[in-house]
Amino acid sequence: MLKSIRAQDAILGMYVQSFGGSWLSHPFWKAKFLISSPDELARIRASGVEVVIDTVRGCDIASQPANRHRPPPAGRFGRAGQVRVVDLAQRSTDVVKSLFDDCRLGRTVDTADILSTVDDIADVLIHDLSAFISVTRLKSKDDYTYMHSVAVCALMISLAQELGEPAKAVRELGMAGLLHDLGKVAVPDDILHKSDPLTAAEIAEVRRHTTHGHDMLSQTSDVPPVALDVALHHHERPDGTGYPFGLKGDAISRATRMASICNVYDALTSIRDDRKGLSPMEAITAMEASTGEFDPGLLFRFMRELGVYPVGKLVRFRSTHLAVTMPAVRDGLGPAFRTFYSTVDTRFVPYEDIILSNDRGNADAISAADPAAWFSADWPTMASSIVEGREIGRQDAA
Ligand SMILES: [Fe+2]
DSSP states (O other): OEEEEEGGGOOTTOEEEEESSOGGGSSOSOOSEEOOSHHHHHHHHHHOOEEEEETTTSOOTTOOOOSTTSOOOTTTTHHHHHHHHHHHHHHHHHHHHHHHHHHHTTOOOOHHHHHHHHHHHHHHHHHHHHHHHHHHTBOOTTTHHHHHHHHHHHHHHHHHHHTTOOHHHHHHHHHHHHHTTGGGGGSOHHHHTOOSOOOHHHHHHHHTHHHHHHHHHHTSTTOOHHHHHHHHHTTOOTTSOOSSSOOOGGGSOHHHHHHHHHHHHHHHHOBBTTBOOOOHHHHHHHHHHSTTSSOHHHHHHHHHHHTOOOTTOEEEETTTEEEEEEOOSSTTSOOEEEEEEETTTTEEEEEEEEEOOSSHHHHTTEEEOOHHHHBSSOHHHHHHHHHTTOOOOGGGBO
């Protein structure tokens, strides 16, 4: 979404789409870019011109973050926080790039750098998860694989924390996310960056990045077993449609099922020069609809962690009510729900709309619910009735 703002209201992390007035009146030879340095920001503010920002590609002026899911308010801790987020995303991407370069050149990989990057990312996610994920959505064609590795690392850490994993496991899962695509160093660049459809032979070559990555990491000291597992299996799918082995169900480890969710979510939401990318809601809705490709329990926890749910999903609210997820009310607000059924009295109740802020305590208010366990009616039809505010009857109960 494009918004016109005053130059003095610009902040780090905004994506500049264009400037008002003639190009002579602003200090940049380029028009479209992410404001990623204090120097760029200072020059924009000093210009005094009107700035048009793209709120899909970067921060919004209206962001009013108050918790770990949103960047903190500008003017207090906000701008420093945004500088930190953009800077860390870039530094982490540089670390991954040099790691890939070392592997290409057959040099020994230093895992200390990787662990230190994982720790830095985990640290920034405590306050700035949403901002960090938002910044890592923006990828240039050349840096795509490196920034994608950073984004998957962040999503893995975040999901592992949502699942209550101990600190050591969170760190190792973050490392697994950072290293999951290392095998792509063995795929020729002309295949990796090809914009035309790949041939069958090229697809087979790309798919070999899983075994290449596993082999490379096996020869590197201090790499935890979970990182080897994730590198080899992150394209496996519970329904057996994945690769390299077509494993099914429980034959795929939980760490790998987590990684496949984080990997696909980032791939779908990535914004590149040649591709707009899906919104978080569109990506989650598509993943929920692809039955069998993702572990449904883990996907629900992933939604809960991000505070993004597909519209019309049945959830249990504070254990006492059933609710349907509603369309977002507006940008910047948390997920919206409509309660309609009391699980205590086992009866339908008048609709009540609730908007949650995205803090951890509130996320815990929502748990998964299976429509078939509660209602005999066709759930999609019933859900759209509730979402549209129409009456539903007692005959819908199981
Ligand atoms: Fe991959």
